[in-house]
Amino acid sequence: xxxxxxxxxxxxxxxxxxxxxxxxxxxxxxxxxxxxxxxxxxxxxxxxxxxxxxxxxxxxxxxxxxxxxxxxxxxxxxxxxxxxxxxxxxxxxxxxxxxxxxxxxxxxxxxxxxxxxxxxxxxxxxxxxxxxxxxxxxxxxxxxxxxxxxxxxxxxxxxxxxxxxxxxxxxxxxxxxxxxxxxxxxxxxxxxxxxxxxxxxxxxxxxxxxxxxxxxxxxxxxxxxxxxxxxxxxxxxxxxxxxxxxxxxxxxxxxxxxxxxxxxxxxxxxxxxxxxxxxxxxxxxxxxxxxxxxxxxxxxxxxxxxxxxxxxxxx
Ligand code: MN
Ligand code: MN
Numbered sequence: 001x002x003x004x005x006x007x008x009x010x011x012x013x014x015x016x017x018x019x020x021x022x023x024x025x026x027x028x029x030x031x032x033x034x035x036x037x038x039x040x041x042x043x044x045x046x047x048x049x050x051x052x053x054x055x056x057x058x059x060x061x062x063x064x065x066x067x068x069x070x071x072x073x074x075x076x077x078x079x080x081x082x083x084x085x086x087x088x089x090x091x092x093x094x095x096x097x098x099x100x101x102x103x104x105x106x107x108x109x110x111x112x113x114x115x116x117x118x119x120x121x122x123x124x125x126x127x128x129x130x131x132x133x134x135x136x137x138x139x140x141x142x143x144x145x146x147x148x149x150x151x152x153x154x155x156x157x158x159x160x161x162x163x164x165x166x167x168x169x170x171x172x173x174x175x176x177x178x179x180x181x182x183x184x185x186x187x188x189x190x191x192x193x194x195x196x197x198x199x200x201x202x203x204x205x206x207x208x209x210x211x212x213x214x215x216x217x218x219x220x221x222x223x224x225x226x227x228x229x230x231x232x233x234x235x236x237x238x239x240x241x242x243x244x245x246x247x248x249x250x251x252x253x254x255x256x257x258x259x260x261x262x263x264x265x266x267x268x269x270x271x272x273x274x275x276x277x278x279x280x281x282x283x284x285x286x287x288x289x290x291x292x293x294x295x296x297x298x299x300x301x302x303x304x305x306x307x308x309x310x311x312x313x314x315x
Pocket of ligand 1: 124147149151163238282
């Protein structure tokens with residue numbers, strides 16, 4: 001049986017065809033898949049501008065421009081792995097807690113079939129139920145987390161589950177191995193000058209944006225790989241880690257962020273790790289009429305597919 005393949009631009013014009021990620025068949029039985037690209041349309045956890053519920057739809061729309069081969073790394077993810085778009089989680093637009101439960105159940109189901117989830121968010125709240133499911137299967141995981149924010153608030157407006165709290169809950173629930181967590185891109189104003197220190201107290205390496213300005217992140221990624229290696233790793237990429245010049249379509253933008261080439265260096269630098277799942281969250285396309293935020297997100301998700309275990313990489 002041949003692996004599911006994206007529909008090519010010489011078979012069907014790029015502006016036509018199905019609405020799946022990269023126009024994959026979208027029909028595969030989980031039993032025959034290695035990787036599921038899955039949408040989680042959800043934004044009830046946002047604290048400022050909503051709209052991440054439209055992330056999966058617009059990422060899929062912009063992904064029509066992607067071709068199957070990575071010209072930089074020579075990765076051929078669709079030849080190496082059986083990858084398909086398995087659709088969206090049926091979130092509850094009226095109930096955050098019920099949505100979080102539904103997301104966890106959906107990922108339990110995917111993981112029970114040994115399918116690796118690559119997620120299109122959705123706001124960052126969704127990382128909590130995804131990590132709950134992943135930790136049930138793999139135990140506490142290491143994490144490469146790209147974001148302007150550490151997302152380790154104890155609560156937001158009194159709520160324990162929101163898009164700024166998932167990694168505090170994940171530590172409390174023993175879903176993360178703190179000594180194998182790196183957070184990259186943190187910046188902006190805080191509520192207190194020691195806001196980033198809680199992460200460091202858990203063993204996380206926190207790379208504030210000033211450490212990234214004006215330079216290649218290839219050397220940093222050597223350190224990151226050393227830190228997170230030795231067990232399963234999850235990649236969580238909040239699009240607001242990028243500078244708003246490149247990714248304006250998001251709910252809580254912060255100035256002076258990562259460049260797109262730096263984002264590629266980070267993801268490509270994860271090659272060789274035991275990646276058990278990834279997400280790309282916080283794309284709120286309604287604030288970006290150019291579509292560039294969703295286009296960038298689609299490319300970053302593609303790059304994540306290219307570094308999954310089992311994909312050969314020759315750069
Ligand atoms: Mn976040
Ligand atoms: Mn953020």
